[in-house]
Amino acid sequence: MLVNFDKPEKQSLYHGHAQHLVEVQTVISDSYDHVTGFCECVEKIFQQGLVASVTFFKPPESWDWLELMADNKFGTPYNYQSSVIAVKKCSKLRTNRGRIRLLIRTCLVKRCLHIPVQTLLNSGECKGIYIKRSILGDEILSQILFSVLMSVSRLQFNLELENARFLDDTWVLPNTKRLELVPCKELGVTVLFVQGKALAHEILPNSVAAEDDHIEIGDILDELNGYCITNQVQGMLTNIMKKNAGLPVSVYIIKARWNDSIFPPLVPLLMEAGLDPVVLQAKFAQNDQYKAAIKNDMSQLTITYIGNTSTGSNGDVKQIRGAIDDMINGGGNQVDKLVSFECLDLGVKVCDASSKNVILKHSYMDISSCGCAVNIPYYFAYIAGNESFSLCENFTCYVFHCNIQKEIDSILQSIGQGFKRTQYVV
Structure with missing residues (x-):
């Protein structure tokens, strides 16, 4: 999706990412190349051309009208209202930019991304929100956008909505792992809170967390037994474990590993925690070599x-x-x-x-x-x-x-x- 803002009379909406998505015959997951590109384009369209507020001294955000469109007075369907409610409740996000991004992903899953645009156009409030030279401020281009989003809303998406911790900073998603570990009194992980994120700073040898490298140094403990881990639960991790005594331990981990390197947005956090990303990456490579050697031995095992x-x-x-x-x-x-x-x-x-x-x-x-x-x-x-x-x-x-x-x-x-x-x- 591209917009030529220099020549309004020649503005056009290119269907690139959307067209690739529509051509997919199966359920679309995060691994599909064009998902992130499409979401990023939608965010840019929502953000570009917003009318600056004369009341508040802050940059305008599309989150304000996206949230407003979920108000009962506009009669929007429940799937969109519930999407906005879920995003507002997500404690993993700190900024409206992160909420916009999670809302776009949530609406794709619930097949309602066209709803806020349709509601905005029908309400007649576009003029007070977008300038004329924007897509949503232009009568024809806004209809084209609505048509594209309507087509995409017919598709079936299976996106990992829990993977939202870094959406404030980037559209690039980290690798994650959901674990069901055996009942235990403690995981064996020492965490250090950095910028609201629980960073695994030390893994105790022979602990449940250390088995098969379930959790590695530099990983982020994102959820524990259904609780979202934030600064607010910083002193409650032991109590969370005690509540589930005798039951399997559910953990959602954001991995420090990312392709053949460290997840880029995680690097500043590691350095703030006193962990050298270069040393950490070298340790990952060493562990991988060790596992490869063991795998080779196992092929000869009797x-x-x-x-x-x-x-x-x-x-x-x-x-x-x-x-x-x-x-x-x-x-x-x-x-x-x-x-x-x-x-x-x-x-x-x-x-x-x-x-x-x-x-x-x-x-x-x-x-x-x-x-x-x-x-x-x-x-x-x-x-x-x-x-x-x-x-x-x-x-x-x-x-x-x-x-x-x-x-x-x-x-x-x-x-x-x-x-x-x-x-x-x-």
Whole structure:
């Protein structure tokens, strides 16, 4: 959409982005190239040619009339009124410019972007809001704009409206991640509030947040268990966690990573928090290389379920060495089957590598101990009962062989972490 303001008689509205959107045959998401370009053009049209206020000494904003058009006296449909209400309630925004942008995105999702323009034209108030040499101030161009927006409103958009934290500053959207983490008493994240944003300043090792790099240093904690994280809840994060004790933790994260660099608008915040963006980016690259190496190792990974043997009424870690010796020497119940070993949120699952059938499944609450014999490499085991180990009188040791020592260490560490974080769950 382009406007030639130098020659009003030749003003034209170019359908570029809109035409590309109309040609899409599927649901349109944020990943589609022309979404941001179209939204940016709409914002520019709404902003250009506004009549300066003689009452208030501030630049005119299109938000004022966009909000006004949602007034019941204009009889606008509910989908537009609810869009304005939702934007006004969004505590992630600080400026009217950010609200304009979120409203445009919200109206695309609710298929009502044409409504405020239609209402403005029908009300006859354009002359008091826009100069004649603007699109909305011109009788013909405003009708063309309405027609374009009407066509776009027939499309189906699936945009991530929660991703609004940086709309005050830019149309460029950061990468985000919504996580459902296991019940835990604390995430293990130290946050520092910078310009109203909760920046992850430190991640505690072996915490829930640290697992699989769910949350990384420099990320922004945007929402926690349904609460929008702002300065107002700065001292309430622990209480928010306590309210959901025993339930999965819902977290919405704005990632510092952006393509192969750091999200540009985040750079000043990182520097204010004492985090060097260059060092942070180098750390991300190092972690990626480490993960790639692990992935390469995993392609060569084999885990064999050797079998199981009873340890009687004793399920402590001291029984593991004897149980491994017993299985190696042909004792117990021999199985010798290639398997996959998964450490899930609430327990472990062992499946047949070929048939994918579940062979073993134990919750962390049923596992009394795990470990390996130092002088017998590549073997590990865990001991579990048929009920919570504090009540169990009959324990069984399950013995495995793995050809990669790092994977053994990772599995044993995951079992230990899993037990710690679920021991209080009812």
